[in-house]
Every structure is written in structure tokens, then in C-alpha cells.
Amino acid sequence: MCVKKRLLDKMMPYASIHHFGSFSFKGSGASEVSQNSVLLLIQSFDTAAIQAWASKSKLQVYAFPAGGKWTALALKNGLYSSPKRAQSLSLALNAVVIDFKFFADYYMELSVFDHGEQIAYDHREMGEAEGNKTKISSYERLKPYAENPGEIDLIQAETEHYEVLAILKRAFAWRDIEQFEYDFFAQSDPETLERYEAQQLSGKKPISVSKIIVDVCGEELRIQGYVEDPEKSERHGKYHNLYFKKMIGEFMYYVSFHFGEGELKVGYHYPSDLPPEEYFKQEAAGLKETYVYKSEKALKQQLKLALEKILAIGIPYLEAQIHESFDLNEALEQSADPYYESIGFSVRRETLAQWMSQGAEFGYENNKFRIIYKMESNRTCLNIYLTHQEERSYLISVLSEMMENGLLPFKFKNYRALEVEAYFLAFRNKAEFISRLEGTYPYIELALNYLQKNPAKA
Known part of the structure; x- marks a missing residue:
């Protein structure tokens, strides 16, 4: 079963923005990984x-x-x-x-x-x-x-x-x-x-940026409860990224450093940070500065300035982003299960008890379609897929194709408005989860009708 791209490439401008300052040198850094x-x-x-x-x-x-x-x-x-x-x-x-x-x-x-x-x-x-x-x-x-x-x-x-x-x-x-x-x-x-x-x-011996970050910032971050996360740094490219983590409630929060050619940025990551609006909120809070350096001495000076901001503004902002754990099965029984059963879909899911730490996938299906909701571990954001005739498509891809063909009855100002309702589905508690879930129903019905009439070509 393959995931159909349809018009998924239109989402790329937003796919990069929610990394919150991570450097994205194409073909650079993380060479063992990529x-x-x-x-x-x-x-x-x-x-x-x-x-x-x-x-x-x-x-x-x-x-x-x-x-x-x-x-x-x-x-x-x-x-x-x-x-x-x-x-x-x-x-x-x-x-x-x-x-x-x-x-x-x-x-x-x-x-x-x-x-x-x-x-x-x-x-x-x-x-x-x-x-x-x-x-x-x-x-x-x-x-x-x-x-x-x-x-x-x-x-x-x-x-x-x-x-x-x-x-x-x-x-x-x-x-x-x-x-x-x-x-x-x-x-x-x-x-x-x-x-x-x-x-x-x-040439001169290169600056070991990650080591200097640990030397300058590591102890103060440890006092605040943040410890280095080598696995996440490796996954994102340890030659340009360094992550520190702290468990708050049931979720992991991160302070990160992203460094490239003489530049350094600090990132703040929490479970619902995917929508671009979260980036702009951080920017408005003064958390999106770029620190420039040309020498090891200058890097240390810039890191001291960055650390002052991390302690005074960054961590308080980060830890103010409260995310509540809740019983996912119970939430679905109150919302999605009765809705989908009323339109002829049956429930398909296993235990969701560890969704905060392990992620989750749950779905609804009939004899023609399967609707799949997926959440990554430590993420409070929904991804939605539709399966028809053994082909899996992103909901947002189907809707954007419909928009291009003038088949959406709603009047959207732009593609971004559509994403807010059907792609960046972030939530922070049970009430927001149910609200976001129920908000997808009209779009899913539109997409299912469209797929039935216009199946994707293999």
C-alpha cells in the first residue's frame, strides 16, 4: 500500500517552517544518517x-x-x-x-x-x-x-x-x-x-560547537531539569543540532541548539508545536534570534547571551505550554465512535493507553474506505489518511486537489486556511482533541465522495 502524493508538495513550505529554526543545509550535517x-x-x-x-x-x-x-x-x-x-x-x-x-x-x-x-x-x-x-x-x-x-x-x-x-x-x-x-x-x-x-x-582546527554549548549552557540547563538527549540530536543531525530534554507531566519538552556556518539558533519544542502559528508566537515572544560568531571566543560570548534569554524568557515560555494527558479511548467513545457508526463505519483500533509515549493509530472503515487517524509519540497533533482501493492518501492532499479543481463548496481564502482545518490538527487537552476531531468530519465526507468518483491512478 503506498501513500499517494497527489498535491502534497504544496505543503512543503509549511513542512519546513515548524522545525523552529533548525538549520536545513541540503546535503549537510547528519551525514551518517542521510x-x-x-x-x-x-x-x-x-x-x-x-x-x-x-x-x-x-x-x-x-x-x-x-x-x-x-x-x-x-x-x-x-x-x-x-x-x-x-x-x-x-x-x-x-x-x-x-x-x-x-x-x-x-x-x-x-x-x-x-x-x-x-x-x-x-x-x-x-x-x-x-x-x-x-x-x-x-x-x-x-x-x-x-x-x-x-x-x-x-x-x-x-x-x-x-x-x-x-x-x-x-x-x-x-x-x-x-x-x-x-x-x-x-x-x-x-x-x-x-x-x-x-x-x-x-585551515584552523574547526570549532567543536556542540562541546562549547555543553560547556557554556549544560550546567544551567541541568539545574532547570534539562539533560542532553544524544538520540534526538543524532536523529536530527548531531553535527548541526543539539537537544536537551525535560519530562513535564506525561510529555517531553526540549530546548535545542541549531548551528551552521557561523550562526546559531535556539529552539523550543513541545507536543503541539507543529502549526506555523506556534512559530510566529515564539517569534513574537522574542525567541527567534540568530546568534552570529566568527571565532570560538565570539561563540562563547553569544552563547552566554543566548543562555540569559533561555533562562529569562525561553524556558518560562516553553513550560507555560501546558498539555494534559487523558484517556484517548474514552474521548473517542464520546465523539468519533458514535459519529462514524451512525454513517456505517465500524471501529478499528487496539489499546491506546500509551499514546503519549508510544503514539497511536485508530481508524474507522466500511466496505469501501478506511479512515486512519495517527499521532506520533510525544505529539498532540492528528494526521489523517484515507484508504480507497488499496491506495492511501493524505486528507489534505485530496482536499487540495479538490480545491484546484474548484470542487470545494467552502470559500477558502487560500490553501493555508484549508490546512488550519484539515492538516495542522494540534490540541492540548481532551476538550480540544474532541473539538479538532469533530471539525474534520465535514472535510472527510467531502473527500470520501470525491475519491469514490475520482480514484487515484496507480
């Missing part, structure tokens, strides 16, 4: 010459063996660097250099240079073969540099980007290279650097 990679691959082990080139170019670089005859270079801000960097290195060392960018869920791009001349280029996106800029013939020019040149013959125009990478790894005897970039090494401990045989070739 398996993104931005590297220069050079067929040379002359680290002295590479270091001379990096110093002359004023670049900060980590180098590590990529396997076979290749050295991999992770450049600071490599995502934004032009293939001309690879061309420059190729000229300087009279060697083959590949500018390699790989984003597991998006695309792969290669620009290959030999003695400064571009000899191959390939850009291919996931599932978009017809839009790729691939010249298969150019791969023939890579065979003299491959240890297993026959593998290269397997690359075709329609080959998916991750399959091309697997072929190239076999052809050039590369190790796994799809999870490395500068930030991975810059934030690694000495044991990790030793494991990958990575060495810094130029």
Missing part, C-alpha cells in the same frame, strides 16, 4: 601536493583514502563549490579528479577532469531518467583509470543514480563514499578520524 556526500576524488596519494594546493586555494580540507588508487577530499562548504575546484586540483597535480556529489534521495552528479580537461559529466535524479544530462559515451574515457573497467559498460541512460554509484565503486575499487563530507570529520572525535584514516590538510 548518506549524503560531497567530495573531490583524486587518483593520487601525494598528500603534500594536495595540501599545498589547498593552502594556496585557502581551503579547509580533510583527506582520507577512498579505496583503490584514490584519495577523497572533503572541502568545507563543498556543497557550494563549483566543479572548477576539481579542475584546479587536476591541473595542479596533473591527475584525474572527480567532483562527486551524492544525495541518496535526490540525485548524483559527477564532473571528471584529467590534467584540467573535463572528460566526463553525469547528472541523474532519482526516478527522472528522461531529465538526466547523461552522456554514456563519456564513461568510456574513464576506463583507463578503472581497476575493473568492464563494470563501466553496465551504466546506461536509465540506470538509477544509486545503481551508478554501486557500479563506480566496483569499477574503481572505492570503499563506501556515500556518507562523507566536511562536517562529518570536523565534528568527529580522534577515534573516528583514526578509523577512517582522515587527516586535516589545511
